[in-house]
Amino acid sequence: MTDSGANPNDWNAFVEQWNEQFMSAVEQNMEAQVQFVESWADAVGEATEENELSEGVQGYARAYETWMDASEQMADRMTDALEGEDVDAEEFRDIWLNTANDAFKDVMSTTAFARMTGETVGDVLEAQQQADEAAESTLRTLGFATESDVVEVGDRLVELERRQHDVERKLDRVLDHLEDE
Incomplete structure (x- = not known):
């Protein structure tokens, strides 16, 4: 065909x-x-x-x-x-x-899209902050350490280390001065 x-x-x-x-x-x-x-x-x-x-x-x-x-x-x-x-x-x-x-x-x-996106991000961040505050409040009520408690303990440890180094430096100067005499 x-x-x-x-x-x-x-x-x-x-x-x-x-x-x-x-x-x-x-x-x-x-x-x-x-x-x-x-x-x-x-x-x-x-x-x-x-x-x-x-x-x-x-x-x-x-x-x-x-x-x-x-x-x-x-x-x-x-x-x-x-x-x-x-x-x-x-x-x-x-x-x-x-x-x-x-x-x-x-x-x-x-x-307009940028504005809408910015508003959405702002809303999400605000909701996240509220959730973090609620979680911290609940943990504190239950007697658990919260993030802010751990940060505070860490800050105190850093301050104690700083003071310890200051004391060690002063003690070294005193010992150096005694040895020189």
């Missing part, structure tokens, strides 16, 4: 595999965009200053353009594959990974 020896069933299986991969990539793209939008909304949601909000929107717009460029790259590579070019499946993965990195950089470089 054909001179090339190509089996139409193989071609159909090949096209079906690429269609499945393409649809999977599109689905992953949509999921990544949803996650990205949620991340962005969290980052700029609390921005009260108009400049921060405007910058956040611009960061999102840049990230959106990055995602759209990746979609175009995917479509181009898919076309190349359908036209017979040998396209490695890892290339599709790399496009999405690089795009995700670039898009998140676009959002994370905004003042």
